[in-house]
Amino acid sequence: MKLDTKWLGVILFAILALLFLYMAGFFTEKLPTEHDVKTNQIDVNNAETHQLMLTSEPVVREFPGVVVAEQHADIAARLTASVMEVLVKVGDRVKQGDVLARLESDDLDARVRQSEQALSSAQAQLNAARKEFSRVRALLNKKLIPQSQ
Incomplete structure (x- = not known):
């Protein structure tokens, strides 16, 4: 058993x-030296030539980035409603008072009707209170009821 583990260690060491050596390039062909390289000489007297000309072509460069506005506007709705239609696009110029979006008006119409009903109820109560006040004042002037009422 000891012999097998000994040989296993030797074989493992040899493989490593x-x-x-393989990773160090020991088994690959070496690069040729300067003496081994043959150079080809070319006759440049008969070579074709081209004349260079200076041209002015526009240089186009693209730079990715983020633009930050100098002025910032906080936009908020005075009430809660769903946006039905957006009337401006990003980059459009707007001035104060321009309508930017239309809101869904179903809830708003219901709230207006509810407010109108509350107003008419309050007016009816006001009329009833005025009539009661006029009645009590008339009875008080005729001294039909005591001053404490």
Whole structure:
């Protein structure tokens, strides 16, 4: 058993050594030296020539980035409603008072009707109170009721 583990260690070491030599490039062909390289000489007297000309072409460059506005406007609705239609696009110029979006008016119409009903109820109570006041004042002037009422 000891012999098997000993040989296993030797074989493993040999495999690791060979792997190291392979990764170091020991088994690959070496680059040629300067003496081994043959150069080809070209006759430049008969070579074709081209004349260079200066041209002015527009240089187009693109730079990704984020633009931050100098002025900032906080936009908020005075009431809660769903947006039905947006009337401006990003980048459009607007001035104060321009309508930017239309809101869904179903809830708003219901609230207006409710407010109108509350107003008519309050007016009816006011009329009833005025009539009662006039009646009590008339009875008080005729001294038909005591002053404490």
